[in-house]
Amino acid sequence: MFKIISDSSCDLNDKLKKLLNINIVPLNIQVGNKNFLGVESLSPQKIIGEMKKCLTSPKTSSPSPEKFINAFKGIEKVFVVTLSSKLSSTYNNAMLAKEIFLEDMGKKFIHVFDSKSASVGQTLVSMKIAEYIQQNLSEKIIVEKVNSYIDEMKTFFVLESLDNLVKAGRISKLKGKLASTLSIKPIMKGNDLGEIELVKKVRGTKKALEKLIDIIESEGLNIEDKILGITHCNCLDRALKFKEDVVKRLNFKDVIIVEAAPISTVYANEGGIVIAF
Numbered sequence: 001m002f003k004i005i006s007d008s009s010c011d012l013n014d015k016l017k018k019l020l021n022i023n024i025v026p027l028n029i030q031v032g033n034k035n036f037l038g039v040e041s042l043s044p045q046k047i048i049g050e051m052k053k054c055l056t057s058p059k060t061s062s063p064s065p066e067k068f069i070n071a072f073k074g075i076e077k078v079f080v081v082t083l084s085s086k087l088s089s090t091y092n093n094a095m096l097a098k099e100i101f102l103e104d105m106g107k108k109f110i111h112v113f114d115s116k117s118a119s120v121g122q123t124l125v126s127m128k129i130a131e132y133i134q135q136n137l138s139e140k141i142i143v144e145k146v147n148s149y150i151d152e153m154k155t156f157f158v159l160e161s162l163d164n165l166v167k168a169g170r171i172s173k174l175k176g177k178l179a180s181t182l183s184i185k186p187i188m189k190g191n192d193l194g195e196i197e198l199v200k201k202v203r204g205t206k207k208a209l210e211k212l213i214d215i216i217e218s219e220g221l222n223i224e225d226k227i228l229g230i231t232h233c234n235c236l237d238r239a240l241k242f243k244e245d246v247v248k249r250l251n252f253k254d255v256i257i258v259e260a261a262p263i264s265t266v267y268a269n270e271g272g273i274v275i276a277f
Helices: 012-018 044-053 063-070 090-105 120-134 139-152 163-167 174-179 205-219 236-249 260-268
Strands: 001-005 024-027 030-031 034-037 059-061 077-081 108-113 156-157 184-190 194-205 227-232 252-261 274-275
Touching: 001 063, 001 120, 012 120, 024 063, 024 260, 030 044, 034 044, 044 260, 059 174, 063 090, 063 194, 077 090, 077 120, 077 139, 108 227, 120 163, 120 227, 120 252, 120 274, 156 174, 156 205, 194 205, 205 236, 205 260, 205 274, 236 252, 236 274, 260 274
Parallel strands: 001 024, 001 077, 077 108, 227 252
Antiparallel strands: 030 034, 030 059, 156 184, 156 274, 184 194, 227 274
């Protein structure tokens, strides 16, 4: 028996929650003087509203090793998928938890994957693990195949709002206001190390998403064998239109749409689109 564990940056819909039976270890979110913990009690709309009212940038903190240790309990063999170690200490805390758990409890199979991604990228990695478990592959083979999948996976996102970047001091207020006035929408990506890089600045969301499809087409190999995952941050219609436009041009094996969980909402902000394949 196996158990899949991820953190609350992993975006899921009801169908995937049931299919994967995934255990979520939540990160903490702080907006101003308010702290939010958990995934079920906090809607994206709620966190968006809190962020809009707050003059400072929202902050997130990783789950403690203790929370992972509690999730490891049980007879099941464990696979863990965390958000990129370049974006959070969640991976390191999960690894520390594994070390402590094995010292205290003895022999048990636990493997922690650094997704080198976030959001729907983690979702796809979790789905891949579940697929290989269903195929009755050995733990060693699953680890090898999933690591290869992570190395090949691409993650991109388009930001509608730069508010959080301005609040965090990542860009100046002047540049943020200028970008807003000119409707500049940055296309970002996760690089091979799991760090965030700017790919291109485009005028207008519609053009940015059109350009994103061009980028998928140029960078995607063996697309017909892959699933495209789309996370939307309180903009389902935009995600559905993007899926429609993708399907017209590219022959993915499947396309899934999920809503941004609170952690992804903090990063992407309202109107943001995150994709992975």
